[in-house]
Amino acid sequence: MRYAQLVVGPAGSGKSTYCSTIYSHCQNIKRPCHVVNLDPAAEHFDYDVAVDVRELISVDDAAEYMNLGPNGALIFCMEYILKNLEDFGEKLGDFEDDYLLIDCPGQIELYTHMPLMTRLTNHLQTLGFRLVVVYLLDSQFMCDPAKFFSGAIAALSAMLQLELPHVNVMSKMDLVPKEVRPLIESYMNADTHVLLDELNRTADDKRRRLNLRLAELIEEFGLLQFYPLDKDDEEMITDLVLHVDMCLQYGEHEEPRDVDRMDMADMHWWRERGVSDEDEDVELLSAARVLTQRRTWFGFGQTQEYDTSPPKPWYQRHARDDTDEFDRFSTEERKERIALRREMMDLQEDGADSTNLEAYAAKVADLCIKYNDRLGAAALVDNSDFVQLPEVNKAALEEFLEKTKFD
Ligand SMILES: Nc1nc2c(ncn2[C@@H]2O[C@H](COP(=O)(O)OP(=O)(O)OP(=O)(O)O)[C@@H](O)[C@H]2O)c(=O)[nH]1
Known part of the structure; x- marks a missing residue:
């Protein structure tokens, strides 16, 4: 059985750092693990990349040869990868009984507007991979409820789009000031009462009704629990890996x-x-x-x-x-x-x-x-x-x- 985590989230949310942290953790616990770069605009990594989409196409090449701006070049790259998905997928197929961390591009609209991720995940599943989506949100942007709502809804959108087991992670917890922690902690459990109280303070009647509906959506589906991540806290990392493993049912096929x-x-x-x-x-x-x-x-x-x-x-x-x-x-x-x-x-x-x-x-x-x-x-x-x-x-x-x- 092969396993892969699709590491997604907005630009700068800490995806590459997450991959680096989990990669080191896997090395420490002697779990074979490889990192795959799916971002044609990536620049550098502090870990070995086993498969790199930039060998297929990079944003710089697309910009130069097609005379495109940065966004157009990225879209071009995504379309190119889609057309050559089988070739790219073949490379991923080389790993037997291994664990892949797939570092995805930060422009999440690329997956919500284009079928790249869905096609890729279907392909990986045909190759026998068990998949989980790890969605990162930066805790720095979660210091007010309105931002939390918008971040949570983006996570929900990815969840619906990808239709895979899903783990939300709140990254960079080490940067959260002490006084803001209780609020962030309440977000991590999607405590809608706290959120609603905060949000409704300045809202008019119409906005309050909207806030209530959004809060109900979050609560009713229980979809938005966040796991905290401080890249230097071993215990937090172990807890998170354990949770992701449960979602992946990691190791259950193995014979003792x-x-x-x-x-x-x-x-x-x-x-x-x-x-x-x-x-x-x-x-x-x-x-x-x-x-x-x-x-x-x-x-x-x-x-x-x-x-x-x-x-x-x-x-x-x-x-x-x-x-x-x-x-x-x-x-x-x-x-x-x-x-x-x-x-x-x-x-x-x-x-x-x-x-x-x-x-x-x-x-x-x-x-x-x-x-x-x-x-x-x-x-x-x-x-x-x-x-x-x-x-x-x-x-x-x-x-x-x-x-x-x-x-
Ligand atoms: N203090 C702290 N900084 C972090 C953490 N995770 C990421 N960072 C920093 O946040 C910045 C962005 O992190 P990346 O891992 O490159 O984020 P990314 O999501 O891969 O970025 P893109 O690929 O550009 O979308 C870097 O400067 C990291 O050093 C964390 O847990 N704690």
């Missing part, structure tokens, strides 16, 4: 290598954190993570899927975030959870019946109480029928939840 019982999502999670899958501990670590995630830990042969909801944005993270939780456990708790998970795996191999399922669920319940794990306890009680939790343990968990309730 050394660790045949491990969930691929776990392996991927650890790889993202620099742990090699040749490392024996990965199986243990992953097992522990499954346990901490409380999604699949108490069932035998349960088909419940991983929760693929996007990781929480950095500003919403709190101590009980699932993905961070493992790090909070004491060594003793980790060991016990790992041991229990191993026991469950052995039972799975021997064949689970209702007696050992009950015994297992009872042990998990004890562990929740022992380590003051309210979230796990609540999940277990909610799924008590499904996991065949014995009544006595269910009652103990309910008592524990009642006793440790926050007011």
Whole structure:
């Protein structure tokens, strides 16, 4: 399976910088990755470009030979690429099992007015690529709600035009002054109440109705969540890559290598954190993570899927975030959870019946109480029928939840 991110967004929004940042991140995590330049007007890059559209045609050549101005030359280039799409696509076809970052031109009207991107994406799909659009918006221009609305609608237009999984990114977060951050954060979640209040301050009745309709559109379709990006914040980059991977379903086709019982999502999670899958501990670590995630830990042969909801944005993270939780456990708790998970795996191999399922669920319940794990306890009680939790343990968990309730 091959994967590609189409990196789009207005001029100067940070597309090339994004490609450079993700390219370095991929190198660090040992993921094969190549950058493709689709911008005939591009000038220089601080990374190796594997395929460059300028080898086919560049704006400078078009301007010189066709005697065109900069915009006319760009349109000419786009038409030329369209006519020679098959040749260009062939070059992209050289990469097996790889991950491409396609750095697109900044003039987004080129895609909304011309069929280039749609034709290119269709072609890539016929070559077996799984695609995601990463749409960048510059946080610098998002310091007032009217600009946010126009940026969000441009993102929506690209989303509708390209009809592909779509991730919105708010770039250059490091440049946002502290006092403006709360406002930007509210935009990133498309908090329409905040936006409307701001927008309506100076609007007349007619404009207020328009603002309301636009806000409803944004809210109703839930399409406009933005992921923050500060190119120097490793954690933000990891979160974003993880989210894009979920949209791409990256890695789901792969066969596990050394660790045949491990969930691929776990392996991927650890790889993202620099742990090699040749490392024996990965199986243990992953097992522990499954346990901490409380999604699949108490069932035998349960088909419940991983929760693929996007990781929480950095500003919403709190101590009980699932993905961070493992790090909070004491060594003793980790060991016990790992041991229990191993026991469950052995039972799975021997064949689970209702007696050992009950015994297992009872042990998990004890562990929740022992380590003051309210979230796990609540999940277990909610799924008590499904996991065949014995009544006595269910009652103990309910008592524990009642006793440790926050007011
Ligand atoms: N401080 C900061 N600067 C950034 C960031 N991302 C991009 N920039 C700067 O913003 C400017 C434009 O970035 P590019 O990556 O060239 O933007 P682009 O979207 O590729 O531009 P075009 O291809 O011309 O449309 C450059 O000066 C970058 O150094 C960021 O996260 N933080």
